[in-house]
Amino acid sequence: MVFHLDKCIGCHTCSVACKNVWTDRKGAEYMWWNNVETKPGTGFPTKWEDQEKYQGGFETNGDGKLKIKSTSKAQIVPNIFHNPHMPSMDDYYEPWTYDYQNLFNAPEGADQPTAEPISMIDGEKIDVQSGPNWDDDLGGSPIYAENDPNLAGLTDQQRLQLSSVERLVFFYLPRICNHCLNPCCVASCPSGALYKRGEDGIVLIDQQKCRAWRSCVAACPYKKTYFNWFTGKSEKCILCFPRLETGQAPACFHSCVGRIRYLGVLLYDAERLEEVAKLPDDELVEGQRSMILDPFDPEIIAEAKKNGISDGVIQAAQNSPVYRFVMEWKIALPPHIEFRTLPMLFYVPPMSPVQASKAEDTITHNSDKLFHDIDDSRVPMKFLANLFGAGHEGVVRYALAKQKAVRWHRRAETVGDIDRETADRMLREADCTREQADAIYELTSLCTYEDRFVIPPMHREQAIEMMKDPHEHREEVGFGFVGGPRRGL
Amino acid sequence: MVDIMELQTRLSELSCRKAACGARLGEAARLARKLQLPLLGLFFAMAPTVAQAQDTPDYFRQNCVNCHTIGGGRLTGPDLKDVTQRRDSEWIIGFLQNPKAVIDGGDAYAAKLLEGSRGVVMPIAPGMTRYRAEQIIKLIAAESKLEKSQFQGVKISNKPFTEQDRVKGRKLFTGVRPLKNGGTACNSCHSMYDLSGLGGGHLGPDLTRVYERLKGRKSLGAWLMAPATATMQPVFKSHPLEAEEIFALSAYFESGAKHSEVETSVNRVAFLLMGLAVAAATVFLFDIIWKGRFYAVRRPLVEAGRKVWRSGDQLGGDERHSASNLAAAGTVGEQASPGDHS
Numbered sequence: 001m002v003f004h005l006d007k008c009i010g011c012h013t014c015s016v017a018c019k020n021v022w023t024d025r026k027g028a029e030y031m032w033w034n035n036v037e038t039k040p041g042t043g044f045p046t047k048w049e050d051q052e053k054y055q056g057g058f059e060t061n062g063d064g065k066l067k068i069k070s071t072s073k074a075q076i077v078p079n080i081f082h083n084p085h086m087p088s089m090d091d092y093y094e095p096w097t098y099d100y101q102n103l104f105n106a107p108e109g110a111d112q113p114t115a116e117p118i119s120m121i122d123g124e125k126i127d128v129q130s131g132p133n134w135d136d137d138l139g140g141s142p143i144y145a146e147n148d149p150n151l152a153g154l155t156d157q158q159r160l161q162l163s164s165v166e167r168l169v170f171f172y173l174p175r176i177c178n179h180c181l182n183p184c185c186v187a188s189c190p191s192g193a194l195y196k197r198g199e200d201g202i203v204l205i206d207q208q209k210c211r212a213w214r215s216c217v218a219a220c221p222y223k224k225t226y227f228n229w230f231t232g233k234s235e236k237c238i239l240c241f242p243r244l245e246t247g248q249a250p251a252c253f254h255s256c257v258g259r260i261r262y263l264g265v266l267l268y269d270a271e272r273l274e275e276v277a278k279l280p281d282d283e284l285v286e287g288q289r290s291m292i293l294d295p296f297d298p299e300i301i302a303e304a305k306k307n308g309i310s311d312g313v314i315q316a317a318q319n320s321p322v323y324r325f326v327m328e329w330k331i332a333l334p335p336h337i338e339f340r341t342l343p344m345l346f347y348v349p350p351m352s353p354v355q356a357s358k359a360e361d362t363i364t365h366n367s368d369k370l371f372h373d374i375d376d377s378r379v380p381m382k383f384l385a386n387l388f389g390a391g392h393e394g395v396v397r398y399a400l401a402k403q404k405a406v407r408w409h410r411r412a413e414t415v416g417d418i419d420r421e422t423a424d425r426m427l428r429e430a431d432c433t434r435e436q437a438d439a440i441y442e443l444t445s446l447c448t449y450e451d452r453f454v455i456p457p458m459h460r461e462q463a464i465e466m467m468k469d470p471h472e473h474r475e476e477v478g479f480g481f482v483g484g485p486r487r488g489l
Numbered sequence: 490m491v492d493i494m495e496l497q498t499r500l501s502e503l504s505c506r507k508a509a510c511g512a513r514l515g516e517a518a519r520l521a522r523k524l525q526l527p528l529l530g531l532f533f534a535m536a537p538t539v540a541q542a543q544d545t546p547d548y549f550r551q552n553c554v555n556c557h558t559i560g561g562g563r564l565t566g567p568d569l570k571d572v573t574q575r576r577d578s579e580w581i582i583g584f585l586q587n588p589k590a591v592i593d594g595g596d597a598y599a600a601k602l603l604e605g606s607r608g609v610v611m612p613i614a615p616g617m618t619r620y621r622a623e624q625i626i627k628l629i630a631a632e633s634k635l636e637k638s639q640f641q642g643v644k645i646s647n648k649p650f651t652e653q654d655r656v657k658g659r660k661l662f663t664g665v666r667p668l669k670n671g672g673t674a675c676n677s678c679h680s681m682y683d684l685s686g687l688g689g690g691h692l693g694p695d696l697t698r699v700y701e702r703l704k705g706r707k708s709l710g711a712w713l714m715a716p717a718t719a720t721m722q723p724v725f726k727s728h729p730l731e732a733e734e735i736f737a738l739s740a741y742f743e744s745g746a747k748h749s750e751v752e753t754s755v756n757r758v759a760f761l762l763m764g765l766a767v768a769a770a771t772v773f774l775f776d777i778i779w780k781g782r783f784y785a786v787r788r789p790l791v792e793a794g795r796k797v798w799r800s801g802d803q804l805g806g807d808e809r810h811s812a813s814n815l816a817a818a819g820t821v822g823e824q825a826s827p828g829d830h831s
Contacts, residue, residue, distance in 0.1 A: 084782060084783050088785050143794035144790075
């Protein structure tokens with residue numbers, strides 16, 4: 001999965017599509033499997049990125065082992081009745097609706113009746129204190145934007161600039177479950193209810209095995225598993241697998257207005273997982289890339305076939321837009337890889353307006369430096385590095401420089417107000433060729449549905465064959481739950 | 490407009506009824522499913538009754554010998570030797586099937602029996618049918634002819650109890666000394682006058698005065714040989730007590746007869762209070778240990794932010810950069826705290 005942040009307009013269509021399809025149910029009112037956050041901002045739930053508070057993800061401890069931050073074999077017993085470090089309802093928000101009936105039923109009076117907000121939890125009238133995108137477009141920024149954990153390491157001046165008039169900046173960060181390679185939620189579940197599907201890597205929660213321990217909620221550093229208070233089971237993004245199995249893009253991908261989302265297959269070497277997840281912070285991005293295999297390499301194709309991967313999947317991997325963004329062009333980066341879950345959702349970092357430089361009384365936006373608008377962009381590089389580079393600027397700068405070079409190249413081609421030489425120089429410095437720049441441009445701006453979503457044939461029948469006899473399976477399955485999941489065993 | 494509204498209300502009423510109807514149907518189906526189980530259970534429960542009919546001596550041993558002997562003298566109930574000559578079989582069958590009904594019916598002989606057992610009404614033995622009663626009468630008649638019936642009663646030694654027996658009995662009662670055949674120690678369900686700490690169990694009655702209640706060692710011994718209550722029978726059926734264990738326990742029970750029963754109600758209140766105190770102490774302790782625990786994220790954030798605004802207003806805005814941001818941003822502070830803003 002790739003989300004191209006430079007194209008995101010923050011319209012929340014993805015969130016609404018997901019809500020309508022999956023979480024418009026009792027007990028799931030507060031869940032947003034897909035949400036869109038404003039950066040800088042604290043997101044949903046509030047400050048989810050602050051693992052000193054929420055204790056999500058993995059850490060490497062002294063003896064070089066990977067350890068779940070939130071729990072361990074010894075901690076499970078003392079925390080058996082209460083899992084600490086859980087976001088409270090206030091950290092999400094108390095879901096509410098409006099008392100629309102009052103518009104019809106209010107007794108005759110001098111004033112127009114109003115629809116007051118009422119809680120969806122207890123039906124009482126509430127004073128709405130927060131919502132799932134309360135800090136949208138920098139709303140309440142002196143509280144929320146200022147506490148964005150990614151601001152760590154910024155100078156006071158940089159912080160000040162982020163919210164001062166005419167220098168203010170924000171961008172959007174749409175988030176779904178990252179369907180990590182090394183999912184912490186799966187690792188933490190005491191019931192073994194969570195699993196990563198072998199054939200497509202989708203991380204799922206078995207609603208019949210879930211025993212409401214909520215370890216996954218605490219363990220997921222992205223806070224993308226949610227507890228359904230009505231059924232007593234945890235739930236999370238399922239990447240619309242019923243849609244994928246029928247060749248359709250997930251609802252949020254399909255509905256995206258800015259067409260920022262890309263979906264495709266990546267082949268990876270699962271045996272190197274532990275080794276990579278233990279790398280030091282600054283090597284993690286490269287480490288994860290080194291796990292992803294080249295689908296054009298004949299050796300890898302042969303090996304994949306030997307492992308029962310069908311031709312259709314290999315073909316999809318070769319056409320994968322994700323492979324091009326992540327591996328060929330290296331302009332898509334995983335969010336907060338320092339949580340060590342190796343997320344499989346990659347973001348193309350956003351460009352931002354340039355910081356004006358003020359010389360005496362003239363304000364200029366130009367500079368002699370080719371990439372000045374990256375180094376002087378309104379979003380400080382350090383901020384993006386905290387978000388996408390585990391605190392290290394190199395990979396982020398590379399991605400932004402290449403995007404910038406592509407823009408200048410296209411400008412030289414189509415508008416012609418930039419000379420070809422400068423454009424070529426920029427391409428060279430950004431480690432990009434003209435062909436590559438055109439390819440990036442095409443996949444970014446001219447992409448069709450088929451370009452963005454290369455969905456492999458799912459071959460459920462083969463996936464089932466791995467686990468049990470398909471005939472036996474056919475006799476056992478029906479139309480799903482009888483009566484739906486509920487509390488208890 | 491009004492008509493349309495009315496129509497809507499009626500429609501919604503109709504759909505409600507439909508839903509209720511559906512729910513009722515579902516309930517009926519569930520009920521039917523539930524009913525199947527007890528029916529099956531009933532069927533299986535009837536089958537073994539016939540099979541057990543051949544085991545009349547076993548049945549007698551399990552259900553009768555704790556109050557009756559055949560030629561061994563009176564226990565709680567009378568000696569059954571030659572009972573078939575004292576009363577006709579129809580009377581006995583009727584009595585066996587429902588002793589209380591016969592007594593309540595004003596039968597003179599039954600009243601005499603009740604007096605003899607000092608008011609203890611004979612219970613209906615489990616699975617007592619007419620066929621079974623006939624079998625038992627046959628068994629009693631046959632056993633009465635024998636010189637020495639197998640149901641003559643337990644031979645509990647008649648020698649006087651010594652202090653040593655009492656100590657041994659207490660050890661058996663408390664489980665310090667395990668019962669030879671693996672039975673559960675008495676104090677798991679019963680208590681006695683001299684048990685320390687929280688006493689014994691409360692499932693069964695306090696046994697301090699049991700020696701007196703059961704009228705001496707003979708009937709006590711008979712009871713212990715084959716305990717007949719629904720709780721004790723399954724436990725001791727396969728782990729019977731030895732004769733010497735019964736003797737020692739009787740000695741211990743005899744010593745209890747001189748004491749009064751433990752005030753269980755006082756005990757329970759003390760226990761409850763102690764539990765409450767310990768629970769409160771634990772909660773308090775946890776609160777201290779996890780003082781720095783995770784409470785909430787958003788609310789403290791908002792409260793801290795508001796505090797900075799207020800102090801920023803008072804200190805002229807250079808306390809922290811956030812406060813000065815606010816000055817730059819202009820109106821936000823005014824909206825948040827209009828009263829404080831000067």
